[in-house]
Amino acid sequence: MGKEVGISTDDDRQFTPGLIKDARKLVDSYPRVPITVDCVIFGFEENDLKILLIRSDLEIFKGEWSLLGDFAADNEDLDEAAQRVLQQRTGMHDVYLEQVKIFSKPDRHPGGRVLTVAYCSLLSIEHIKLDKIENELHWHKVTEIKSMAFDHKEIMMECYRWLQKRIQEHPLGFNLLPKKFSLRELQNLYEAILNVKLDRRNFRKKFFSMDLLIDTGEMEDDVPHRPGKLYEFDFAKYENTKRRWTGIDF
Amino acid sequence: MGKEVGISTDDDRQFTPGLIKDARKLVDSYPRVPITVDCVIFGFEENDLKILLIRSDLEIFKGEWSLLGDFAADNEDLDEAAQRVLQQRTGMHDVYLEQVKIFSKPDRHPGGRVLTVAYCSLLSIEHIKLDKIENELHWHKVTEIKSMAFDHKEIMMECYRWLQKRIQEHPLGFNLLPKKFSLRELQNLYEAILNVKLDRRNFRKKFFSMDLLIDTGEMEDDVPHRPGKLYEFDFAKYENTKRRWTGIDF
DNA sequence: GCAAAAGTGTTATCATTACACCCATGG
DNA sequence: CCATGGGTGTAATGATAACACTTTTGC
Numbered sequence: 404m405g406k407e408v409g410i411s412t413d414d415d416r417q418f419t420p421g422l423i424k425d426a427r428k429l430v431d432s433y434p435r436v437p438i439t440v441d442c443v444i445f446g447f448e449e450n451d452l453k454i455l456l457i458r459s460d461l462e463i464f465k466g467e468w469s470l471l472g473d474f475a476a477d478n479e480d481l482d483e484a485a486q487r488v489l490q491q492r493t494g495m496h497d498v499y500l501e502q503v504k505i506f507s508k509p510d511r512h513p514g515g516r517v518l519t520v521a522y523c524s525l526l527s528i529e530h531i532k533l534d535k536i537e538n539e540l541h542w543h544k545v546t547e548i549k550s551m552a553f554d555h556k557e558i559m560m561e562c563y564r565w566l567q568k569r570i571q572e573h574p575l576g577f578n579l580l581p582k583k584f585s586l587r588e589l590q591n592l593y594e595a596i597l598n599v600k601l602d603r604r605n606f607r608k609k610f611f612s613m614d615l616l617i618d619t620g621e622m623e624d625d626v627p628h629r630p631g632k633l634y635e636f637d638f639a640k641y642e643n644t645k646r647r648w649t650g651i652d653f
Numbered sequence: 654m655g656k657e658v659g660i661s662t663d664d665d666r667q668f669t670p671g672l673i674k675d676a677r678k679l680v681d682s683y684p685r686v687p688i689t690v691d692c693v694i695f696g697f698e699e700n701d702l703k704i705l706l707i708r709s710d711l712e713i714f715k716g717e718w719s720l721l722g723d724f725a726a727d728n729e730d731l732d733e734a735a736q737r738v739l740q741q742r743t744g745m746h747d748v749y750l751e752q753v754k755i756f757s758k759p760d761r762h763p764g765g766r767v768l769t770v771a772y773c774s775l776l777s778i779e780h781i782k783l784d785k786i787e788n789e790l791h792w793h794k795v796t797e798i799k800s801m802a803f804d805h806k807e808i809m810m811e812c813y814r815w816l817q818k819r820i821q822e823h824p825l826g827f828n829l830l831p832k833k834f835s836l837r838e839l840q841n842l843y844e845a846i847l848n849v850k851l852d853r854r855n856f857r858k859k860f861f862s863m864d865l866l867i868d869t870g871e872m873e874d875d876v877p878h879r880p881g882k883l884y885e886f887d888f889a890k891y892e893n894t895k896r897r898w899t900g901i902d903f
Numbered sequence: 904g905c906a907a908a909a910g911t912g913t914t915a916t917c918a919t920t921a922c923a924c925c926c927a928t929g930g
Numbered sequence: 931c932c933a934t935g936g937g938t939g940t941a942a943t944g945a946t947a948a949c950a951c952t953t954t955t956g957c
Binding site (some may be wrong): 425435438478570572613 | 755
């Protein structure tokens with residue numbers, strides 16, 4: 404390879420056979436498309452996984468629910484666009500947010516070709532005041548959503564599957580819970596998201612053996628049974644100890 | 654929720670307060686950006702993970718290597734655009750291809766804002782005739798690539814990490830090998846991609862216990878040592894038996 | 904016959920599963 | 931005192947990791 408590099412670089416310097424000088428002109432010749440971001444915002448409340456939706460404001464989707472989205476502004480990074488949408492709708496910033504997938508079917512939008520990038524966000528419902536009650540913004544149980552505007556049902560399902568997988572590999576769940584939570588709440592969260600029943604003792608053993616839960620010394624309050632301890636997740640310790648995994652499994 | 658739906662739908666039907674009738678007009682008001690696809694095409698040859706690159710044809714990146722990309726044509730689904738790029742450059746179609754991530758930093762392209770969607774592709778090098786030797790199209794060892802045009806190094810590394818993770822969870826590796834392969838080749842592949850040494854006996858045990866390798870009855874040929882058996886991967890059986898995994902691990 | 908890699912089993916350790924009783928609280 | 935869920939341990943099973951010698955081929 405070294406040899407090829409040498410030769411061709413020397414040749415090119417003399418003749419620059421077909422090199423393009425004006426990058427801007429090149430880019431100007433590309434077709435352009437509108438691009439939006441859509442946020443799938445998950446929350447957890449009363450043992451149900453929920454998602455934040457508004458009514459679509461398109462006549463053609465009248466009555467249908469829609470993800471929170473907006474087009475990307477000029478020169479706006481898409482991650483920032485997604486953060487902006489979240490901020491505008493929920494007042495939250497610095498929220499857990501991750502890019503999931505771009506959806507590009509040419510006919511996915513009735514107004515013409517629009518690409519959209521799906522972002523997944525997790526937030527603790529109780530911390531949020533939905534001060535903007537525009538378009539009936541509110542939480543819906545994931546399991547009860549029947550149809551949505553555009554291809555938003557498909558986008559939501561893709562993000563839901565993404566969440567199911569991610570939560571088993573990374574400590575995302577804590578973003579959905581209050582800062583202090585009981586082990587029962589944590590288990591309910593996993594059971595709701597994964598749609599399985601888990602053994603309570605094994606679940607506790609698993610989490611305690613990770614040694615990433617900090618006992619706050621506080622207890623649950625206002626529960627009609629023996630109160631449980633409240634824990635915090637030790638994000639700092641997790642960052643320092645996360646391990647490299649090599650195991651073939653399929 | 655049922656109640657709210659009923660009320661607001663009724664109201665809307667009467668007044669349609671702010672509903673947008675002309676979706677096309679709405680979309681026309683969105684800003685538009687050029688969008689490209691870039692293919693990170695992995696191959697495996699002589700125990701090295703390789704990637705297919707060309708010379709950048711931009712003056713500003715003279716001498717630098719570039720991923721294979723092209724802008725998305727009007728009304729072209731991005732998955733199809735990526736397939737098209739692959740087809741045009743390698744002559745292959747129906748190749749393993751998966752969307753990885755969209756890159757959207759406003760300054761990632763010197764000619765102005767261009768978004769790009771990274772696609773990861775895996776193919777068996779020996780099956781390919783690179784009939785188009787334009788722009789010095791050829792294979793490079795992943796470990797030896799120092800710098801690239803645009804943000805392509807970052808894109809490549811993102812796809813490499815993606816591959817390292819995916820190959821442990823899904824039988825992607827077989828796309829990088831010839832149809833018939835020895836267990837040693839398979840292990841070399843895993844070792845090259847994951848950058849680890851694996852125990853030969855445990856590796857064999859693991860794969861045999863999956864019971865997804867078909868003994869072809871054939872043997873290696875032209876090797877300067879005892880020849881190994883050749884196997885095929887049983888894709889059909891895999892599709893029928895892949896299992897649902899529930900294990901919390903982070 | 905020598906070099907090089909193929910092929911092959913056992914043991915120890917660790918993680919996962921299944922499972923049942925007493926305890927603390929609110930009502 | 932009753933209902934509800936909190937809190938706890940053990941035994942069986944299955945997966946993973948470590949480790950060495952014999953066999954087959956080309957040269």
